[in-house]
Amino acid sequence: MTKKLAVLGLTPFALYVLLFLAIPSVLAITTGFFDKAGAFTLDNVGALFSPQILQTFLSSFWVSGVTAVIGAVVGALVCYALLGTRPDGPLRSTVNSASSVLAQFGGVMLAFAFIATIGVQGVITVWLKDAGFDIYGDGVWLYQVPGLLLPYLYFQVPLMVITFMPALEGLKPQWAEANSSLGGSRFTYWVRIAGPILLPSFLGSLLLLFANAFSSYATAAALISQGSQIVPLQIRSALISETVLGRANMAGALAFGMIVVMVVLMFGYSLLQSRTARWQR
Amino acid sequence: MSGARVDARGTAPRARTGAPRVGAAPSRLTRTIILSLVGLVFAIPIVAMIQFTFRDGLSGSYTLSHWTGLTDPAVNTKYAPLVTALGNSGVLVVVTVLLVLVLLLPTMVLVELSFPRLRRVLEFVCIVPITVPAIVLVVGLVPVYSVVVKVTGSSIWSLGFAYGVTVLPYAYRAIQANLGTVDVITLSEAARSLGAGWATVLFRVILPNLRRGMLAAAFISVAVVLGEFTIASLLNRVNLQTALVLISKSDPYVAVIFSLLALGFAFVLLLLIGRLSTVGVGRRKN
Numbered sequence: 001m002t003k004k005l006a007v008l009g010l011t012p013f014a015l016y017v018l019l020f021l022a023i024p025s026v027l028a029i030t031t032g033f034f035d036k037a038g039a040f041t042l043d044n045v046g047a048l049f050s051p052q053i054l055q056t057f058l059s060s061f062w063v064s065g066v067t068a069v070i071g072a073v074v075g076a077l078v079c080y081a082l083l084g085t086r087p088d089g090p091l092r093s094t095v096n097s098a099s100s101v102l103a104q105f106g107g108v109m110l111a112f113a114f115i116a117t118i119g120v121q122g123v124i125t126v127w128l129k130d131a132g133f134d135i136y137g138d139g140v141w142l143y144q145v146p147g148l149l150l151p152y153l154y155f156q157v158p159l160m161v162i163t164f165m166p167a168l169e170g171l172k173p174q175w176a177e178a179n180s181s182l183g184g185s186r187f188t189y190w191v192r193i194a195g196p197i198l199l200p201s202f203l204g205s206l207l208l209l210f211a212n213a214f215s216s217y218a219t220a221a222a223l224i225s226q227g228s229q230i231v232p233l234q235i236r237s238a239l240i241s242e243t244v245l246g247r248a249n250m251a252g253a254l255a256f257g258m259i260v261v262m263v264v265l266m267f268g269y270s271l272l273q274s275r276t277a278r279w280q281r
Numbered sequence: 282m283s284g285a286r287v288d289a290r291g292t293a294p295r296a297r298t299g300a301p302r303v304g305a306a307p308s309r310l311t312r313t314i315i316l317s318l319v320g321l322v323f324a325i326p327i328v329a330m331i332q333f334t335f336r337d338g339l340s341g342s343y344t345l346s347h348w349t350g351l352t353d354p355a356v357n358t359k360y361a362p363l364v365t366a367l368g369n370s371g372v373l374v375v376v377t378v379l380l381v382l383v384l385l386l387p388t389m390v391l392v393e394l395s396f397p398r399l400r401r402v403l404e405f406v407c408i409v410p411i412t413v414p415a416i417v418l419v420v421g422l423v424p425v426y427s428v429v430v431k432v433t434g435s436s437i438w439s440l441g442f443a444y445g446v447t448v449l450p451y452a453y454r455a456i457q458a459n460l461g462t463v464d465v466i467t468l469s470e471a472a473r474s475l476g477a478g479w480a481t482v483l484f485r486v487i488l489p490n491l492r493r494g495m496l497a498a499a500f501i502s503v504a505v506v507l508g509e510f511t512i513a514s515l516l517n518r519v520n521l522q523t524a525l526v527l528i529s530k531s532d533p534y535v536a537v538i539f540s541l542l543a544l545g546f547a548f549v550l551l552l553l554i555g556r557l558s559t560v561g562v563g564r565r566k567n
Contacts, residue, residue, distance in 0.1 A: 006395040013388035016380070017406055021446045024421030025413045031420065074319065081315035084306025097551040102323075104451075105508030105547050108522045109540035112529065113326035116333040116537065123329040154326065157319070171305050194305060215414030218510035222526050232416040239423065239515055255420040259413065266412045 029259055031252030044253035053234065057257065059145050060230040064213035067152040072206045074153075075160020079168045082161075087169070099158035107218030110151045114223070118142060118150065145229045151219050156209050163208055167201035167276060204272030211265040215258065231258055327541075334538050347534040360535060366524030369437045373520060374506045376441025378499045381452045384445070386495065389456055390487055393465050407453035410446055415511040418446070426516055437519070443512050448505045452498040455554075459494025463487075497554045504547040 035041045047053060078095075085091050118124050120140060128135055141147050171194055179189045217232040228234040231254060238251035307315075337344040351360075385407075392399050410418070422443055433439040465487055472486045488495070510522035521543065529536035 003395070006391060009391050010388060010396070010399075013384045016384055016442070016445070020422075020425070020442045021406070021409060021413075021418075021449075024418050024425050024446075025409070026421065027424055028413070028417050028419075028421030031424075077315050078319050081307055081312045085312075093552060093555040096555055097548055100551045101504070101544060101548045105504055105544070107508050107510045108525055109508075109544055110326075112525075112533075112537050112540050113330050115533075117326045117329040123332055124325065154323070157323075168305075173305075176305055189305070215416060217414075217416040218522070221510070221514065222529075235416055235420065236515065239420065251420045255417045258417050262412050262414065262417075 028252060028255040030256075031249045032254070032256045033252070034249060036249065044249050045256060047250065048253055048257045053254070053257075056228060056231050056234045060214055060232075063145060063148050063152060063230060064210045067149060067156045067213050068206055068209035071153055071156025071160050071209050072164075072202065075157045075205075076164055076168075076202060078157065078161050079165045082165065083168055083171075095161065099161045101158075103155050103159040103162055106151075106155045108222045110154055110219045111222035113154070114142065114147075114151045143224055147223060148220055148230070151223065152213050152216070155216075155219075156213060159209055159212055160205055163205045164201065167198055167205075171197070200272045200275040204269050204276060207265050207269045207272065211262055211269070214261060214265070330537050330541055334534055334541070336534075347538060351535070351538070359532065360528070362519075363524050363528055363535065363539065366519050366521050369519055370507055370521040372438050373441050373444055373509075374503050376438050377444040377448055377502050377506050380441065380445035381448065381498050381502050382495060385449070385452055386456060386491070386498075387483075389453070389460060390465065390483070390491075393460060394469060404453070404457075407449045410449050415447060415509075416515075418443075419512050419515045422512065422516065440513065440516065440518050440520075443516075444502075444506050444509060447509065447512070448502040451501045451505060455497035455501055456491065456494040459491050459497070463490045465490075493557050497557055500550045500554050504550050507543055507547065 032044045033040060033042070035043065048057075082092060082095060114122075116122055118135065119142060120136065125135055175193055176189055179193055184192070215232065217236075220230060220233055221236060224233060228237040235251050235254045235258075238254060334347050335343045335345065337346075389403065392403050426439075426443075429439055429442070468486050468490065469482045472482045477486065507521060509520065510526070512518075513520040514523045514526070521539075525536045525539055
């Protein structure tokens, strides 16, 4: 095959990526900088700092932060518990597949699951009510921002299991043996050897979880049909009504805001990953 | 054989005699407590969903009618939109898998063979959709699709182009995991020197070696497309997930039954992917 033919072979994929990844991404980020007539404006991006939009960003950060921290800790505990089980055994493969399903394909179904569990007529709600405890004593919070916490944790913990498990598996038994032959205890092993080695990977996974919750849309959209309490839902109403705060192209500005956050998060993630990679050879 | 396994076996007898354990692995008791606690909490919503499908309204009693109703032709017409949506999702699955196998796969092989320096570029392109999430991408897809629809008409299959992008990171990783273990350059040079043409090299030498990666990429694409909601909903298209949300407002039982089925299907697909990779490892060891 000549080089020229080979270059020709790359063009279909390049064209496809250009049309359906590059152009939409650039459009999504840049439309916020133009008004309805197509003239350059900073109005929309400036509107990101209006108290109303800032509040939705804060809510998004809050939900992402809380679920990322809890998800990372619980997920890391599960990874620890799986350590020493056979990697190709039935327990591992079941946990792996279940984690992938819940982490990546939950979406709408998670909303249904939690309505059935802690909805007004949910199993747990009714059960607790019979026991004399009304979880909705102060009003129904499932369809508000706090209601996102439990469904989000339901995909955050599995995502942590998937992303953090390789790091834990990378711990070499020789390190533990060296530690014990030099007189170290299990405590010193975890605090002075495994802990520092795992820290960048743990923090990286934490960032990934944060990014995951921050950009997640389906669960929130299925649960909260009215209003725009978090940024993805704000984009929804901007797309549907065309005007949020009376501005056209506000969806573009919101997308731009989200991308800035995502790029910062993913940059931090890749930095931490490259620190982790040193120990995974 | 993995280090963790050697370690667990080596430390177990010592643990029994009461001496301090050496390895990183937890004791059997710790493991059981953590896994059963987390497993229990995670089982509750699933069990609640299953229980929900047997509820008889708000009466507090139970009924099989929501499940038996699925096969009842009289009630069936009510679910016609859901059947259409399932058909749409089926079409999208086919288009997306085709895009992965016909566009992404040959490009990855070509880059591996002829443009090793572009490997990092291709990897970067394929993981961009993680940084540009669906909810952001859809803002740019709205104007793109207003043009696409003029070319292809408003039939559902064109949405597959957008889904091809969303599955890119997953499909790339699945194929790359396989491609990394196969020395395609040596293989193709050997075949070439034995007189094989390029088509023979690709279809009879390289692709059979990548079967595992291709299958895994196809399965994960199927699972992602079946679960996709964001893009379809905001582009006003009908797929399985948007139909589920719609029907949940009139008949929540059917919506929950179908999400349970979709969930089970995705779980089986991913279990198969796991199987594929361990079968491959076993063969290599032999």
